[in-house]
Amino acid sequence: MAAQSLFDVLAQATEGMMVVDRSHRIVWISEGYKRFLPALGFGDETEFVGRPVEEVVPNTLIPQVIASGKPMLIDLLTNRAGTFLVTRLPLRNEAGEVIGALGLVLLDHPETTMQPLISKFGRLQQELDDTRRQLAAEQSKNRRSKHTIASFIGSSAPALEVKRQARRAALTSSTVLLLGETGTGKELLAHAIHAASRRAHKPLVSINIAAVPDTLLEAEFFGVAPGAYTGADRKGREGKFKLADGGTLFLDEIGDMPTTLQSKLLRVLQEQEVEPLGSNTVIPVDVRVIAATSRDLGAMVAAGQFRADLYYRLNVLPIRVPALRERREDIEALVEALGEDIARRSGMPQKLLSTGALDWLQQQRWPGNIRELRNVLEQASLMSDELQLNEHSFAAAMPSPVNADEANALPKLLPSSLSAIQPQEATHEPAAPTSGPATAVRLDTLRPLPERIEAVERDAIAEALRLTGGNRMATARLLQISRASLYERLARWPDLMATHAEGSPS
Numbered sequence: 001m002a003a004q005s006l007f008d009v010l011a012q013a014t015e016g017m018m019v020v021d022r023s024h025r026i027v028w029i030s031e032g033y034k035r036f037l038p039a040l041g042f043g044d045e046t047e048f049v050g051r052p053v054e055e056v057v058p059n060t061l062i063p064q065v066i067a068s069g070k071p072m073l074i075d076l077l078t079n080r081a082g083t084f085l086v087t088r089l090p091l092r093n094e095a096g097e098v099i100g101a102l103g104l105v106l107l108d109h110p111e112t113t114m115q116p117l118i119s120k121f122g123r124l125q126q127e128l129d130d131t132r133r134q135l136a137a138e139q140s141k142n143r144r145s146k147h148t149i150a151s152f153i154g155s156s157a158p159a160l161e162v163k164r165q166a167r168r169a170a171l172t173s174s175t176v177l178l179l180g181e182t183g184t185g186k187e188l189l190a191h192a193i194h195a196a197s198r199r200a201h202k203p204l205v206s207i208n209i210a211a212v213p214d215t216l217l218e219a220e221f222f223g224v225a226p227g228a229y230t231g232a233d234r235k236g237r238e239g240k241f242k243l244a245d246g247g248t249l250f251l252d253e254i255g256d257m258p259t260t261l262q263s264k265l266l267r268v269l270q271e272q273e274v275e276p277l278g279s280n281t282v283i284p285v286d287v288r289v290i291a292a293t294s295r296d297l298g299a300m301v302a303a304g305q306f307r308a309d310l311y312y313r314l315n316v317l318p319i320r321v322p323a324l325r326e327r328r329e330d331i332e333a334l335v336e337a338l339g340e341d342i343a344r345r346s347g348m349p350q351k352l353l354s355t356g357a358l359d360w361l362q363q364q365r366w367p368g369n370i371r372e373l374r375n376v377l378e379q380a381s382l383m384s385d386e387l388q389l390n391e392h393s394f395a396a397a398m399p400s401p402v403n404a405d406e407a408n409a410l411p412k413l414l415p416s417s418l419s420a421i422q423p424q425e426a427t428h429e430p431a432a433p434t435s436g437p438a439t440a441v442r443l444d445t446l447r448p449l450p451e452r453i454e455a456v457e458r459d460a461i462a463e464a465l466r467l468t469g470g471n472r473m474a475t476a477r478l479l480q481i482s483r484a485s486l487y488e489r490l491a492r493w494p495d496l497m498a499t500h501a502e503g504s505p506s
């Protein structure tokens with residue numbers, strides 16, 4: 001009786017009410033509810049009652065209330081009939097079992113009486129939709145490769161030749177060997193070749209051999225069988241070859257491959273099958289390999305540091321990626337493209353370049369190639385408040401510029417202290433109280449050798465960190481030392497570590 005009167009009170013006090021049974025079927029609607037039927041697309045009650053609620057009231061959550069047995073005391077329901085403030089309550093029998101639900105419309109025009117809440121809801125809904133769209137766009141972008149052959153900027157003869165070779169390589173599944181200095185765009189080309197190949201819809205998996213400790217490389221390449229190890233690898237792990245199945249495996253810094261693993265890699269390349277560590281079964285794989293190195297592999301073969309048979313197996317389609325100084329005419333287009341990217345990422349307007357600035361950029365030697373050009377552009381843009389950058393803006397961002405002529409005479413990376421040592425080291429004259437560079441050199445030679453070596457190393461590392469924008473991997477490569485020995489030295493000079501925090505924009 002009490003329940004009946006509560007029911008009547010609710011039906012009258014609200015704008016509309018419906019009762020739904022356990023199987024979601026609408027069994028009753030109040031007089032008030034009938035007003036909403038035309039907006040929901042129904043002529044009269046008989047077409048509506050008896051139907052499953054989710055079929056006739058879009059976006060309703062009544063089925064969830066029946067499933068969970070938990071009330072929804074207040075919610076906004078939006079569908080083609082409008083936006084409503086609603087309450088949903090489960091109905092239970094005496095045994096406490098859910099036998100259906102009550103749906104109450106508290107307000108049918110909440111937008112007039114609950115403006116702040118409704119507009120907040122609208123805003124959040126809009127943000128949610130935008131984020132979902134962005135995420136979907138991002139995901140589809142990530143599935144596509146980061147780079148295409150057209151993203152390799154440049155129309156000089158050497159750049160066009162590289163692109164021609166890359167397009168040709170994309171037509172086949174043969175192994176590609178990308179050879180070139182650090183920062184010339186080898187990784188970009190590997191992505192581009194994959195994206196232009198028939199494997200583009202399959203993964204491109206990269207492994208930087210120099211970045212993985214030798215002891216872990218084998219597991220990284222070939223995977224680990226379940227139960228082979230305890231700890232993190234107990235469940236087994238797929239190797240990069242398996243992950244790249246059907247697609248492309250990019251082996252960056254192949255010159256750093258330990259000799260013990262070289263023969264195993266050769267076997268996998270020949271047989272196209274891998275044997276995970278701790279297993280005695282082989283797994284067939286279909287992988288296209290693109291390898292890259294900034295080292296002279298031919299010389300490494302001659303020195304016995306790289307297996308000749310692996311070298312020949314990799315050297316099927318060699319592509320030499322030119323250094324930036326071999327294609328200075330591309331600097332203008334590169335500056336334009338890199339500047340656009342820097343502006344987009346930083347949210348600041350793109351800076352213009354004076355003619356003097358462009359000339360200046362074209363005269364540099366760029367041992368760190370495009371990565372270095374990008375870093376210098378970025379630093380100059382951040383350091384200057386002017387919209388136009390001139391040669392002084394760049395000189396400030398690149399404190400010890402070396403022009404092309406000087407550079408040809410002297411390896412750029414040798415810092416002044418080292419170049420000072422070389423010619424003077426043979427002279428054993430006593431220090432004379434003269435002024436100028438000669439005095440500095442003689443005083444320098446009087447310092448204990450370990451101290452001088454330390455200073456040379458420190459200068460070289462500082463210079464290389466600057467060139468690579470603090471990128472540890474590229475720094476180690478440029479100096480031809482291992483990453484571990486770079487870190488070991490950096491630990492000695494915490495100030496260097498702090499000035500060049502890890503993280504290159506590339």
Ligand SMILES: Nc1ncnc2c1ncn2[C@@H]1O[C@H](COP(=O)(O)OP(=O)(O)OP(=O)(O)O)[C@@H](O)[C@H]1O
Nearest residue numbers: 151152153182183184185186187188370371474506
């Ligand atoms: N031709 C190019 N056009 C536009 N950007 C380029 C070009 N070449 C390289 N870059 C950019 O320069 C940076 C360095 O390129 P990438 O990492 O491909 O060089 P890399 O030769 O693989 O270097 P490393 O040997 O040090 O790994 C990246 O930000 C890349 O996008």
